[in-house]
Amino acid sequence: MAAGKPVVMVTLVSSDGQSFQLLEEAALLSAMVRDTIQIGQGRGPAGIPIRNITGQTLSMVVVYCNKHYTAAAAADGDDAADEEKKVANKKQLREWDEQFINLEQDKLYDILVAANNLGIDGLVDLCCWRFADMMKGKSASEIRVKLGIRDDFTSEQRAQIEKDSPWVWSRTT
Amino acid sequence: MEANQSPPHKRSRRDRNQEKAPSSNSTEVMKQEIWSEFPGDLFETVVARLPVAAMFRFRTVCRKWHSMLGSENFSQQYSEAPHGLPWLYAITHENADNNVAMYDPSLKKWHHPSIPLDPAKIVFPVASAGGLVCLLDLSHMNFSICNPLTQSFKEIPHSPVAVGSTLYFMCAEPEGVLSYDGKVMLVGLLCKNAATCVCIWELQKMTLLWKEVDRMPNIWCLEFYGKHMKMTCLGNSGLLMLSLKAKRMNRLVTYNLLNKEWQKGTFGRATSTDQADLKVQVHGDERFDVASNHEMMASVPGCLIL
Numbered sequence: 001m002a003a004g005k006p007v008v009m010v011t012l013v014s015s016d017g018q019s020f021q022l023l024e025e026a027a028l029l030s031a032m033v034r035d036t037i038q039i040g041q042g043r044g045p046a047g048i049p050i051r052n053i054t055g056q057t058l059s060m061v062v063v064y065c066n067k068h069y070t071a072a073a074a075a076d077g078d079d080a081a082d083e084e085k086k087v088a089n090k091k092q093l094r095e096w097d098e099q100f101i102n103l104e105q106d107k108l109y110d111i112l113v114a115a116n117n118l119g120i121d122g123l124v125d126l127c128c129w130r131f132a133d134m135m136k137g138k139s140a141s142e143i144r145v146k147l148g149i150r151d152d153f154t155s156e157q158r159a160q161i162e163k164d165s166p167w168v169w170s171r172t173t
Numbered sequence: 174m175e176a177n178q179s180p181p182h183k184r185s186r187r188d189r190n191q192e193k194a195p196s197s198n199s200t201e202v203m204k205q206e207i208w209s210e211f212p213g214d215l216f217e218t219v220v221a222r223l224p225v226a227a228m229f230r231f232r233t234v235c236r237k238w239h240s241m242l243g244s245e246n247f248s249q250q251y252s253e254a255p256h257g258l259p260w261l262y263a264i265t266h267e268n269a270d271n272n273v274a275m276y277d278p279s280l281k282k283w284h285h286p287s288i289p290l291d292p293a294k295i296v297f298p299v300a301s302a303g304g305l306v307c308l309l310d311l312s313h314m315n316f317s318i319c320n321p322l323t324q325s326f327k328e329i330p331h332s333p334v335a336v337g338s339t340l341y342f343m344c345a346e347p348e349g350v351l352s353y354d355g356k357v358m359l360v361g362l363l364c365k366n367a368a369t370c371v372c373i374w375e376l377q378k379m380t381l382l383w384k385e386v387d388r389m390p391n392i393w394c395l396e397f398y399g400k401h402m403k404m405t406c407l408g409n410s411g412l413l414m415l416s417l418k419a420k421r422m423n424r425l426v427t428y429n430l431l432n433k434e435w436q437k438g439t440f441g442r443a444t445s446t447d448q449a450d451l452k453v454q455v456h457g458d459e460r461f462d463v464a465s466n467h468e469m470m471a472s473v474p475g476c477l478i479l
Contacts, residue, residue: 091432109207116215124218132222134203140233146203149235161233165322167275167286168229 010037011047012062018055019047020062026069031119052117057110060100064123067096101130217241221250224280225260225322252304258412258429262298262306262321275321278412278427281439286321358430359383360406360413369397371404371415373428387433389426396424414438 008024010033024043027033033048042048050058071093075086101108108127115123135143144151153161162169211219220228220242228251232239241247261276275284290296296308296317308317319326357376362369371394374383388394400419411431417424425438 087432105204105207109211112215113212116212124215128215128219129222131219135219135231136223136227138203138227140230143231143234146205147208148205149238151234152236153233153239158233161239165229165286165324167284167322168226 008043010042011045012058013047013049014053014055014058015051016054018058020055020058022062022066023069025073026062026065029065029068029120029122031121032117034119050118053114054110057107057114060107060111061114061118061120061123064100065120067100068093068122097126101126103130105134217247217250218254221247221254222256224277225256226277226284229322258427261414262301264297264308273321276425276438278414278436278438283439286324288319288321288324288326290319290326358386358413360404360415362402362404363388367399368394369400369402370394371417371426373413373430387428389428390435393426393435393437396422 009021010024010027012020012022012027012033014020024037028037033042036042036048053061071089075089103111108130112124112127112131115127138146141151143149220231223231228242232242258278261278263274263276264272273286273288273290275286276282277284290308294315295311298306299309299316300307304322305318305320308319309315310317315328317326317328359374359376361372361374363372364370370391371389372385373387375386376382377384397417397419400422403418405416406413411429413428413430415424415426415428417426427436427438428434429436
């Protein structure tokens with residue numbers, strides 16, 4: 001971290017009026033905040049209004065931004081040659097991410113939509129992995145039931161698809 | 174988790190086996206009200222993070238999913254999502270037949286695709302990238318390309334393999350030397366008296382000396398004591414795969430260069446015999462090219478021959 005750099009804070013205001021103050025550099029993880037600041041807005045005391053995102057969700061997003069900004073800043077300050085430390089830090093951040101995202105589906109969904117609106121790619125990615133984890137063990141018919149999808153294949157069509165890649169359905173060892 | 178381990182052992186084991194049978198190992202409930210309101214673009218981002226087998230399985234959900242998962246756009250998105258450990262591709266030659274198997278190191282599972290290989294022609298894998306495998310026949314004259322997942326197969330014309338103006342070398346000699354991410358690694362057996370250990374060295378670019386970076390856990394090396402071990406090794410995207418063989422012994426081990434983790438692999442039925450000559454090829458990055466072949470022979474680091 002470069003010494004003597006002035007500390008700039010920004011304020012994010014949720015749809016239900018809660019304010020969150022964080023380092024501007026941490027908030028810049030969001031493309032939406034980046035754009036707002038680039039056009040010369042958002043630095044004032046009124047802060048940046050974040051529509052459609054409640055304080056409860058925004059607080060989680062802020063925690064994520066702070067953590068990832070701190071980790072990135074620490075990595076910049078590290079001795080570039082210290083390979084071991086870098087690996088360890090990356091692993092630690094991954095573990096933190098896993099803990100952080102271990103949430104109820106409703107909350108996870110709110111955070112995904114929020115991260116998508118704010119343009120925080122890393123957080124969108126993290127949420128999507130978590131959702132994919134919920135799907136991956138399911139069979140096609142389980143997915144149909146869970147998502148209320150009607151099976152609109154004819155049996156010939158299905159047989160053809162299964163014939164195209166039989167390794168998917170054959171026994172594994 | 175803890176509760177599962179307590180008393181009624183017999184029942185819990187039986188339950189686990191039953192669960193295994195119909196492919197569902199995830200206990201997580203999916204809430205319909207959430208999943209049905211998922212915005213389309215985010216939903217595709219989620220599906221692009223599924224393991225390759227699940228992605229193929231979900232092609233049978235409905236017509237809409239089938240066309241979505243088969244689209245060029247989705248293929249692109251799938252290949253851009255980081256998919257962890259690369260798959261390994263193996264051919265064994267038993268009874269002069271080409272037996273093809275693919276190993277998924279994260280689930281420790283073998284898949285057995287049936288690729289339309291000419292049974293009279295013995296081929297072995299020499300390189301892979303972007304989910305495609307390049308095969309060479311015994312005469313070292315005829316190359317072919319196959320995508321084991323879609324079972325497509327094509328012979329390619331005689332000429333040096335070049336993409337754009339770059340020529341790609343497909344053989345790595347000597348065995349055990351591999352490169353990834355700009356690093357050159359050497360994997361070998363260190364033998365002292367009757368003791369054998371697997372060691373990994375990295376080439377120091379300034380001094381051009383090999384520096385030991387890791388070795389296999391001692392407890393595993395004890396198994397090799399007094400045995401004449403033979404090792405073959407290959408790697409891709411930071412994952413090494415070692416096949417260690419001695420009389421009546423056949424071990425498969427993976428080593429992850431990124432987090433320095435050693436893991437034991439399992440052998441499927443196609444590769445279980447001691448005599449089977451295991452030829453393995455890393456299957457590029459689990460980024461299987463679903464619809465098209467545009468990544469053919471791309472410069473995935475660590476393309477390597479056994």
